[in-house]
Amino acid sequence: MNFSRKQFIHHCINTGLFLTVPEFLENCKTNTLSTRNYGQDGKDPIQNAESSGLRTPILKAINVGITAPNPHNTQAWKFRIINDKEMFLYVDEKRILPQTDPPARQIHIGQGTFLEHLKIGASVIGYKTQIALLPEGTYKFQEIGQKPIAKVVLEKDTNIKKDSLYDAVPNRATNRCKYEGEMIQKEEYAKILSLTKPKYSTLKFINDTNSLGTYKEKLKEAFTIETNTFAKHEESRIWFRYNDEEIYDKRDGISLRGNGLSGIKLWIVEKFFLTHGKEVWHSESNKKGGIDIFRDQVESTKALVLFKTIGNSLKDQVQVGMDYARFQLSVTSLDLVMHPMSQILQEYPEMNQLREELEKMEQIQSDEKIQMMVRLGRSDYQFLSPRRNPKSMILGT
Ligand SMILES: Cc1cc2nc3c(=O)[nH]c(=O)nc-3n(C[C@H](O)[C@H](O)[C@H](O)COP(=O)(O)O)c2cc1C
Structure with a gap:
C-alpha cells in the first residue's frame, strides 16, 4: 500500500473509515514495548x-x-x-x-x-x-x-x-490514556499519601464531580492556549519522536506511544497524518487533533491532585520533585496511574491570566506556588519511554 496522505484521507472518506478520537484512544488497551534503560535488560x-x-x-x-x-x-x-x-x-x-x-x-x-x-x-x-x-x-x-x-x-x-x-x-510510567472505571476514592488517596509521606509540599485532592468540572475547563483552555502559541507548540515538536526508530535511536523526548497509541492506528497516524515538518505539526487539523485528544484525557479524570509549596526557590522546586517521585511510585504500587498537566502552571505571558485565575481560586499567597497538577485514574496501558545511556551523561568521558 503506497498512498499519499491526501489519497489516504480520500480513501477514508470514500470507504467510511473514519478515525475518531475515541477510536484512537482505544489503543490504550494494548500493552506495548517495555524496555526503558539502555542495554539488554531494560526493565529493572x-x-x-x-x-x-x-x-x-x-x-x-x-x-x-x-x-x-x-x-x-x-x-x-x-x-x-x-x-x-x-x-x-x-x-x-x-x-x-x-x-x-x-x-x-x-x-x-x-x-x-x-x-x-x-x-x-x-x-x-x-x-x-x-x-x-x-x-x-x-x-x-x-x-x-x-x-x-x-x-x-x-x-x-x-x-x-x-x-x-x-x-x-x-513499571512506573506517565499514563496519558483515557482512564476507565470508578473515580478514585478518598480511601485510595489516603493509601497513596501514607506511602508517599510528602515532606516538602502540601497536596490537595479533588474527586467531586462539581469541583472537577471547573478545573477541567481551565486545563483544557490552558492546553488550547499552549497549542495555539507557535513558539510553545514548536518546542514540543523539537522533542517529538515520530516513530519507533527515532524513539529508540534518540532515547528521549515524547511520542505517540507515550500518548497511548499503538497497533494499527499508530501505524496509520504515523504514516498518513503526523509526518515530519513544521507545516503538518502546526496545521489546524493537527492542532485540533491534539486538543481533542487532550479533552478526552481530561474528561476521563478520576481525581486531581495539586502539589503546593510555600516558597518557590530552586531548593523548593528540587524538593517538590522528591515528593512527586514518591507520589507517582506510590500510585503505581497501588495499580493506579497518573498524568501531570502542567500547561496552566507555566510562567509565560500568554498563560499569565489563566494561571493567575487558578492561583486566585486556590488562594495562593505571594511566595506560594502550585508546582504540579496531576490527574489520577485507572488504565492497563503501558509504555516505558526509553532513557539514554547514562555514560553519555557523565562529564569528562
Ligand atoms: C515537572 C514535570 C512536569 C511534567 N508535565 C507534564 C505535562 O504537562 N504533560 C505530560 O503529558 N507529561 C508531563 N510530565 C511527564 C513527563 O513528560 C514524563 O515524565 C516523561 O516524558 C518521561 O516519561 P515517563 O514518566 O513515562 O517515564 C511532567 C513531568 C515532570 C517531572
Whole structure:
C-alpha cells in the first residue's frame, strides 16, 4: 500500500473509515514495548546496570535515578563522578525547555525526581544516600549547568532497609490514556499519601464531580492556549519522536506511544497524518487533533491532585520533585496511574491570566506556588519511554 496522505484521507472518506478520537484512544488497551534503560535488560534498572557494565555503586544508583519522571523526557541531567560512591549532579543546560518552562522550574523538579529515584535505588544495593542540595549556593537562570544541584554521597549501611517503593520503579510510567472505571476514592488517596509521606509540599485532592468540572475547563483552555502559541507548540515538536526508530535511536523526548497509541492506528497516524515538518505539526487539523485528544484525557479524570509549596526557590522546586517521585511510585504500587498537566502552571505571558485565575481560586499567597497538577485514574496501558545511556551523561568521558 503506497498512498499519499491526501489519497489516504480520500480513501477514508470514500470507504467510511473514519478515525475518531475515541477510536484512537482505544489503543490504550494494548500493552506495548517495555524496555526503558539502555542495554539488554531494560526493565529493572539495577539488573540492567549489572548486565551493562555499570559496576560501581554510584553508577548503579544513577541508572535507577534516570528512570525518574522528567519534563518532556529531555533527561536534563549531567554528572561529575568523584569516585565509586560520590558525584555531583548538574542540570544539562542543553536539555532545558526555555519556551514552556522559562524559569526552568519544571526542569528543577526533574532534578528532585532523579535524586529520589537514586536514593531509593541505593537502598536496594545497601547504601544510605546523603544529598547536599546546592552545595555551591543558588544561581541565576544564566548560570544553569555551571553550579551543581547536589553533591551525592553513598555510604554503606548494613542496617539499611530496602525502600519498598523500589518495586514500583520498573513499571512506573506517565499514563496519558483515557482512564476507565470508578473515580478514585478518598480511601485510595489516603493509601497513596501514607506511602508517599510528602515532606516538602502540601497536596490537595479533588474527586467531586462539581469541583472537577471547573478545573477541567481551565486545563483544557490552558492546553488550547499552549497549542495555539507557535513558539510553545514548536518546542514540543523539537522533542517529538515520530516513530519507533527515532524513539529508540534518540532515547528521549515524547511520542505517540507515550500518548497511548499503538497497533494499527499508530501505524496509520504515523504514516498518513503526523509526518515530519513544521507545516503538518502546526496545521489546524493537527492542532485540533491534539486538543481533542487532550479533552478526552481530561474528561476521563478520576481525581486531581495539586502539589503546593510555600516558597518557590530552586531548593523548593528540587524538593517538590522528591515528593512527586514518591507520589507517582506510590500510585503505581497501588495499580493506579497518573498524568501531570502542567500547561496552566507555566510562567509565560500568554498563560499569565489563566494561571493567575487558578492561583486566585486556590488562594495562593505571594511566595506560594502550585508546582504540579496531576490527574489520577485507572488504565492497563503501558509504555516505558526509553532513557539514554547514562555514560553519555557523565562529564569528562
Ligand atoms: C515537572 C514535570 C512536569 C511534567 N508535565 C507534564 C505535562 O504537562 N504533560 C505530560 O503529558 N507529561 C508531563 N510530565 C511527564 C513527563 O513528560 C514524563 O515524565 C516523561 O516524558 C518521561 O516519561 P515517563 O514518566 O513515562 O517515564 C511532567 C513531568 C515532570 C517531572
